[in-house]
Amino acid sequence: MAFKLFLVRHGQTIFNKYERMQGWSDAPLTEAGIADGYAAGERLANVKFDAAFSSDLSRAIHTAEFILAENKQQTGLVAPTQLKQFREQFFGYFEGLNSGRATKHIAQAVNVEGVETYSELMEVLSQDKVMDAMKLADPTHDAEDANEFWTRLGQGFKIIEDSVEDGQTVLLVAHGSMIRNLADRYAAHDIAKEKPLNGSVSVWQVDETGLHLETYNDTTTVW
Numbered sequence: 344m345a346f347k348l349f350l351v352r353h354g355q356t357i358f359n360k361y362e363r364m365q366g367w368s369d370a371p372l373t374e375a376g377i378a379d380g381y382a383a384g385e386r387l388a389n390v391k392f393d394a395a396f397s398s399d400l401s402r403a404i405h406t407a408e409f410i411l412a413e414n415k416q417q418t419g420l421v422a423p424t425q426l427k428q429f430r431e432q433f434f435g436y437f438e439g440l441n442s443g444r445a446t447k448h449i450a451q452a453v454n455v456e457g458v459e460t461y462s463e464l465m466e467v468l469s470q471d472k473v474m475d476a477m478k479l480a481d482p483t484h485d486a487e488d489a490n491e492f493w494t495r496l497g498q499g500f501k502i503i504e505d506s507v508e509d510g511q512t513v514l515l516v517a518h519g520s521m522i523r524n525l526a527d528r529y530a531a532h533d534i535a536k537e538k539p540l541n542g543s544v545s546v547w548q549v550d551e552t553g554l555h556l557e558t559y560n561d562t563t564t565v566w
Contacts, residue, residue: 344504345550347512349387349566351410352519353402354379355541362442365518366434369400379542380406384413386565387544391416393511396503397423398430398518406542407516423516424506428499431518432474435486449473452480465536470520470527492524500549530556 354376358365372380387410395411397403407423414420437445442461450458453476458464464473471489478488487495507513519539526545527535539545539560546558558564 344509345548346503346507346510348503348547348549348554349390349392349512349514350522350525350545350547351383351387351406351514351516352522352539352541352543353400353406353516354383354409356402358439359541364434364437364440364442364445366431366438367400368438370402372402372405376402376541377405377409380409381413382562383542383544384410386563387514388413388415390414390514390566391512392420392514394503394507395420395423395514395516396426396429397516399425399427400430400518403429403516403518407514410514410516423514426499426502428495428502429515429517429521430495432492432520432524433485433487434477435481436483437477437481437486449476449480452476462536462538465523465532469532470524470535474524493528496521496524504549525554526556526559529554530559534559 354372356370356372356376358370360373395407397407404425411421443459446458446461446464450464455467474487474489474492477486478484503513522539522545523535537560540562543560543562548555548557
């Protein structure tokens, strides 16, 4: 069984604007973030989605609703099925912290020097190692490590696979680190170093052998 997945990052939130670690924190979309959603919808307006899903965080739900509102191929599909399994990576103690400060704490926990940003940390560590380092650095140890993250995400993909038929097309609106994690595992680390933009589209072919990346972090193509 195979299906095509259009994976969209939610629009800009106030935490994105102020460079805060967002994770499971449910920050609202900014005006620019609302525009991100509608812009993605305009570029996907001619894609017939057989099913639509989002994480259960409001920024993803609303972005999916904006995309579906712009779609010209739908017959009654106006809202996504909300799945908590597709939430952003949980940052635990670092939720809401300035991303630069959080990165320094994480880097120190694994003796990585000279990094100032999350993207720089990814230059020397895989996404899985970044997640494990975050768990180690978290004084509460509440942050998700790689195993916890992939277990949760696997449950989400199983729900989608059980909900769609062979050859169908699926919309999923989710989160930046989650998308990077997928790129790092199923495509290439160098690809995952590029942070997905708000409202960007990544296209995957999903089958019994895994996820196969066709397009990453696209903000210009009209499908």
